[in-house]
Amino acid sequence: MKTASSSSSSHTFPVTASLCTPYLLLVPLGLLAVVLVIPSLGSSHVRSDGLGVLCRADAGGYLVAPGGGGDVTAAVAETKAVAQPKPELRLLVGVLTTPKRYERRNIVRLAYALQPAPTPANVARVDVRFVFCRVTDPVDAQLVAVEAAHHGDIIVLNCTENMNDGKTHEYLSSVPRLFASDPYDYVMKTDDDTYLRVVALVDELRSKPRDDVYLGYGFAVGDDPMQFMHGMGYVVSWDVAEWVSANEDILRYNDTHGPEDLLVGKWLNIGRRGKNRYSLRPRMYDLNWDMDNFRPDTVVVHMLKDNRRWAATFRYFNVTAGLQPSNLYHLAP
Template identity: 70%
Template structure:
């Protein structure tokens, strides 16, 4: 399974944790590109994608750097594992629009040089004024020679358990898929998918990329998750719809509604909420004793 925030995996040389580090924080969009070679996908890439960072029940993309855009760790210590034909391959990137501030540009260049986990789109930075459309339109063109099975957009305040998502997708079709936290409108239980994170199959992303009607009617400005659902509904795309509710959910005020079978938990707006999430999912369980630090 390939992921994109949009596109290439990340690496953990000698580290026991899969954790996110970035010098700059994007405005609400991470790209996840997925390929599931175990299902015989003809789109599987070669080994240069790197290996998967494997925990007890989770995998995170990894490549040649050390920084992570998506956290996905299990109860056991995360370890480097060789590529296997029966597990998903996932690429993750931070997604920016054009970076015009010279300080930000310098910091972003360092991130790209060190980790190669960034995608910069040709747009003005925004959240609900076309960035998601630019992303879904750009990925099929950028990776036309090495297509993925699925493309995911997720918010940067979402903790995504990549292995759980991969397992959900393993048995799903490869075409006409639209998956996430279904949002009901009227009698339709999945009119659109919540913006915390949603997946479309590669053919759906290609359709968005080539559909001039969306731009002709300036239908890219407004709540991005609702608009994606609107495009697909009008175009009769994404007919294979799957809601992962309640396994994708918002963290509540008291930070006590975690679920062991979580696929994604959203609304991690500060370090306290991230820390609570890391504790619940035992992200730091493999930390080795050392006289260099004293942690409880």
């Protein structure tokens, strides 16, 4: 259970239109008019357009288009007019975080931006989004709006910020509505203390079914080796997310309060969903106290709670391998 590119600016793989909701109400209207086409999570007319611009995929890596400046609608239309080969699979990665964690989000963006692209080209389209509940602090609202305008990778849900009081349910149940017009094959929930190696995960998913999938770090309960998946990061297929979204009993019985990863497993077990279960242990794991248990075949490493742990992770996986010598900086080896 939880203890807790050839574009300019971000970490996403070929990007779909990013989203925000009307809960950034404290952002000045002028900024909203420029950068937002706002879908409402509370409305029956939810749309999947919003912050950011569709960006063409190429073989070189992960792409994102900044949401600020210019005519967003025109840019989306222009990009849609360009024929794009259909990827073998599409994955949405939702990184659950909180508004004030600006430094951590910057680190996580870099963690994705500096990863190699899955091969062959167009084998996968992976979009990474940072997921908040309503942003109520006026300072955070302004800063998050600037962040969203620049990076185009923010989703704001219709909930009060929390970890184990319904946020994961809101995320999983909102995604099928928000992206109804352009659904993914898989939806992932992960956290901002998790380093996901995207190519490794894509390689795992390529051979898996596209329906009734529940994949992660299997947590054994009794004789069941995968009663639920650890909250460091787990993947469900699109149909499973749709089922969560449509299942009124989860809310009727107030079954969203408690350890979020255990509850997701409980819903799926009761509903007999996610029958295609895959545990990626030991390739998904917590980083230990001494930071000496990294694995070359890692899919996910969790518990990166501070910059020192992130630095150790980047060092092990040689994230700065492409850094060219320059007189502009002097870094210790």
